[in-house]
Amino acid sequence: MLTDITLGQYFPGNSPIHDMDARVKIVLLFIYIVAVFLFDNHINYGIMTAGAIGVVLLSGLPVGTVLKSIKPLWWIILFSFGIHLFSTPGEPIFKVWNFVMTKEGIIQGFIISLRLVLMIATSSILMFTTSPLKLTDALESLMSPLKKIGFPAHELAMMMTIAMRFIPTLLEETDKIIKAQQSRGSDIDDGNFFQRAKGMIPVLVPLFISAFRRADELAIAMEARCYQGGVDRTRMKQQRLHDVDFWAGGIFSVFLISLIVVQFTL
Amino acid sequence: MSIELKNISYTYMPKTPFEHLALDDISITIPEGKITAIAGHTGSGKSTLIQHFNGLLKPSKGTILVDGVDIGKKNTEAKAARRKVGIVFQYPEYQLFEETIAKDIAFGPRNIGCSEDETQERVKQAMDFVNLDYDKYAHRSPFQLSGGQKRRAAIAGILALQPKYLVLDEPTAGLDPKGRESLMEKFRRLHKEKGTTIVLISHNMDNIASYADNVIILNKGKVTMEATPEEAFSKKEIISQAGLELPEVKTIMNELAQNGLEIQNNAYTMDKAVEEIIEALRRKGKC
Numbered sequence: 001m002l003t004d005i006t007l008g009q010y011f012p013g014n015s016p017i018h019d020m021d022a023r024v025k026i027v028l029l030f031i032y033i034v035a036v037f038l039f040d041n042h043i044n045y046g047i048m049t050a051g052a053i054g055v056v057l058l059s060g061l062p063v064g065t066v067l068k069s070i071k072p073l074w075w076i077i078l079f080s081f082g083i084h085l086f087s088t089p090g091e092p093i094f095k096v097w098n099f100v101m102t103k104e105g106i107i108q109g110f111i112i113s114l115r116l117v118l119m120i121a122t123s124s125i126l127m128f129t130t131s132p133l134k135l136t137d138a139l140e141s142l143m144s145p146l147k148k149i150g151f152p153a154h155e156l157a158m159m160m161t162i163a164m165r166f167i168p169t170l171l172e173e174t175d176k177i178i179k180a181q182q183s184r185g186s187d188i189d190d191g192n193f194f195q196r197a198k199g200m201i202p203v204l205v206p207l208f209i210s211a212f213r214r215a216d217e218l219a220i221a222m223e224a225r226c227y228q229g230g231v232d233r234t235r236m237k238q239q240r241l242h243d244v245d246f247w248a249g250g251i252f253s254v255f256l257i258s259l260i261v262v263q264f265t266l
Numbered sequence: 267m268s269i270e271l272k273n274i275s276y277t278y279m280p281k282t283p284f285e286h287l288a289l290d291d292i293s294i295t296i297p298e299g300k301i302t303a304i305a306g307h308t309g310s311g312k313s314t315l316i317q318h319f320n321g322l323l324k325p326s327k328g329t330i331l332v333d334g335v336d337i338g339k340k341n342t343e344a345k346a347a348r349r350k351v352g353i354v355f356q357y358p359e360y361q362l363f364e365e366t367i368a369k370d371i372a373f374g375p376r377n378i379g380c381s382e383d384e385t386q387e388r389v390k391q392a393m394d395f396v397n398l399d400y401d402k403y404a405h406r407s408p409f410q411l412s413g414g415q416k417r418r419a420a421i422a423g424i425l426a427l428q429p430k431y432l433v434l435d436e437p438t439a440g441l442d443p444k445g446r447e448s449l450m451e452k453f454r455r456l457h458k459e460k461g462t463t464i465v466l467i468s469h470n471m472d473n474i475a476s477y478a479d480n481v482i483i484l485n486k487g488k489v490t491m492e493a494t495p496e497e498a499f500s501k502k503e504i505i506s507q508a509g510l511e512l513p514e515v516k517t518i519m520n521e522l523a524q525n526g527l528e529i530q531n532n533a534y535t536m537d538k539a540v541e542e543i544i545e546a547l548r549r550k551g552k553c
Contacts, residue, residue, distance in 0.1 A: 011283055065282075173360075179322045180361040183353045184423060185377030202373065205363035209409075 010131050016244050017059035017129045022138035024245045028252050029126050035256065036118050041263050045114060051255055052118050059129050069124035070117055077116050084109035132164040141239060155229050162218070170211060177206050267333040269296040269319055269351070269431060269465075274328035276314055288314040289325075290487040296431065301457055301464045303474040303495075306484030307509030312467050313356070315484065316433050319465070320351040332431070349378060352429025356436045358420035359413070367393070367411075367419050368404035374427040385426075392422035396452060414445045421449075425456075432456070433465040438473065450477060475499070475513035475534040483508050499534045515539045 012018075017025075036048055056066050070077075090104030127135075140157030147153050181202045276289040288311045296302050296319075306312045317323040318330055321337045321344075330337050335347035355361070364370035368389050375385040393400050396418035403411075408419050421437070434453065438446040454477060456462050468474055474481060474495065481498040483491040485508040491498055498505070499516045512520070516534045522543070523531045529546040533539040 062283075176355065177361055179317065180353075180355050180358065181373075182322060183320060183355070184361075184374035184427065185349065186373070187377070202361075202363050206361055210360055 009128070011061060011065070011128045012131075013060055013129065015058060015060040015129070016248070017055060017125065019242070019244045020129075020248055021239060021241055021245045022130050022134040023142055023239060024241070024248060025126050025130060026135075026138055026142060028248065029122055031252075031256070032122055033119050035259060036115050039259055039263050040111070041266060043262050043266060044259050045111065047255070047259060047262065048118060049114070052122055055122065055125055059125055061125065061128055065128070066121055066124060069128075070120050073116065073120055077113050080116065081109040081113045084112055133161060136161045136164070137235070137237075137239060152229075154233070158229070166211075166214065169214070170207070173210055174203065174207055177203050267298050269463075270331040271295070271318065272329050272331070274315075274318060274325045274330065276311075276318070276323060277326045278314075280326070288487055289318075292328075292487075292489055294482055294489055294492060296463065296465055297480070298430075298463050299461055300479040301454075301466060301477055302480040302482065303466045303468060303478035304482045304484060305467075305469055305471065305474055305508070305510055307469065309486075310484040310508065311487040312484055313435060316353060316435060316465065316467060319431070319433055320353055321348045322353075349427070350430040351433060352424045352427050352431070353433040354421055354424050354435065354437055356439060357417075358424070359408075359416035361423075362408040362416060362420055365407060366405045367398070367408050368400075370408055370419065371423045371426050374423055378427065388426040388428065389422075392426040393419075395425055395456070396422045397448075398422065414441055417441065417445075418449070429462070431463045431465065433467070435467045436469075437466070438468075438470070446473075453477075469510060471499075471505075471511055471513045472515070475515065476536075483510070485509070495534055496532055500532075 032048075032051075039045075039048070056063060085101055085105045085108075086099045088102055088105035088108045090102040092100045092102050093106075094101040130138075136157045139160070140153050143151065143153040143156070186199055186202055271292055271294050274289055274292045275287070278284070278286045278288050292315065304312055304315065314323065318325055319332075321330075324338060332347040332350055335343055337344050337348050362370050364373065371389045371392055372385050375388045380388065389404070390400050393404065398415065398418055403415075403419075408416060411419060417437075424432070432453075437453070438449055441449065450473065453464055453466075457464050466474065466478060478495055481491070481493055481495050482489060483498065483504060490508055491501065491504050493501075499512055502512060502520075505512060511517075513534050515536055519529060519531050519533055519539055519542070523529055527543070527546055528549065529542045531542070533542045
């Protein structure tokens with residue numbers, strides 16, 4: 001069924017990773033990703049992979065779910081692996097016409113794939129352990145310094161919240177419309193490309209109409225509650241740092257320092 | 267012949283943290299030529315259940331037979347059997363999409379391979395049946411209609427498929443009392459004139475009381491009762507356990523009986539209730 005898709009899906013839980021403040025998670029993730037692409041010592045790759053595995057285990061997420069999040073980008077990983085395989089100069093192992101596969105190419109390709117996998121896996125841990133609402137709240141407060149130069153941080157966060165809030169609703173709606181049209185004998189899964197494209201019209205038209213209707217109703221509902229953008233709004237749930245965030249910051253600093261030490265001494 | 271469900275179970279999102287058993291070992295029979303009501307509280311699995319009737323959902327366990335044919339198979343016979351069942355979903359007006367009403371109603375018949383003449387004939391019949399004047403409305407956009415008219419146009423889209431079994435999921439939700447009444451009367455006429463078997467999903471027990479021959483009560487994915495309305499409404503416990511209420515008439519009759527009026531207390535529709543009360547008063551010698 002269509003609603004079975006896990007698209008940036010939040011898995012509720014009680015792990016330390018779930019309890020962390022979303023802002024801390026985003027900042028640490030950002031530094032981690034920069035580190036993944038900055039450090040190129042082989043021991044460091046081991047440390048960074050171990051770190052990622054540690055966080056997965058700590059979060060209590062099913063390992064399969066985290067691995068599954070890599071699947072959509074599988075082709076990009078494979079493609080960049082292939083490119084590095086043939087484009088890195090070095091000791092040749094294998095030759096097809098003008099393309100030379102080198103030993104260095106294999107290593108380089110493997111490293112770039114590992115970097116991509118680490119980046120995707122850790123980002124999806126953030127998505128899996130943070131509710132969309134907390135995520136956008138965190139983004140808003142991280143972007144709020146930019147308000148001074150006229151950047152609409154609140155409005156942007158609000159738009160993202162609304163968009164994310166309506167993903168499941170629209171998926172459900174799509175599922176319902178597909179079923180209704182299937183009950184009227186339409187075969188959406190059958191036929192060639194053009195037939196299938198034509199088969200989408202009976203689904204897309206009602207879906208658009210209902211999306212516009214929902215947008216309209218939501219706008220009126222917000223208007224009726226006197227909603228007004230960013231200025232002087234307070235929150236129901238204040239974002240506060242707790243012990244777990246300081247622990248996370250501490251552990252991450254040790255992790256980062258050891259990376260730097262390894263990088264420059266070994 | 268009938269729609270027969272044998273030990274149906276259905277799990278939403280299996281093998282994830284969101285796993286949810288929506289239907290739990292359901293075995294029921296929808297007899298041909300009757301009006302069967304399926305009642306249950308929100309989340310009892312009504313809507314999930316009916317999506318099995320024409321194969322939109324495949325059961326995690328169990329088989330479904332429509333007129334003796336297993337609809338889970340992948341052959342033309344199974345496909346034909348699935349097409350005997352027409353489902354009108356909740357708020358069917360949200361499925362309208364064509365430029366004109368006639369085209370929208372013709373969508374179904376065309377999909378199942380009716381000839382152009384046959385399709386036009388069916389469109390006319392279906393529009394006639396739901397009281398939409400063909401000459402006046404056929405070439406208008408469905409989006410110009412009022413809510414009730416849209417509902418009727420959408421229902422005509424299913425009727426044009428001429429299903430042997432018509433499944434209605436809360437067909438009167440969101441309509442005013444007058445519209446509700448006239449729509450239900452149309453379904454009753456369809457049942458009488460064409461012998462269409464009707465499955466009515468509802469939590470409005472008054473509706474069920476006045477139209478159904480059989481009642482199936484669902485509670486948390488399980489069938490807790492399969493009985494005639496008379497029998498069903500005499501078991502107040504099971505009804506209220508399922509989060510439902512007795513029909514208003516039945517509630518009044520129960521109160522009368524409790525307060526000492528000697529009635530038989532079998533009635534659950536207005537007409538029969540009036541008869542019973544008159545009879546009881548007569549016996550008392552007051553009428």
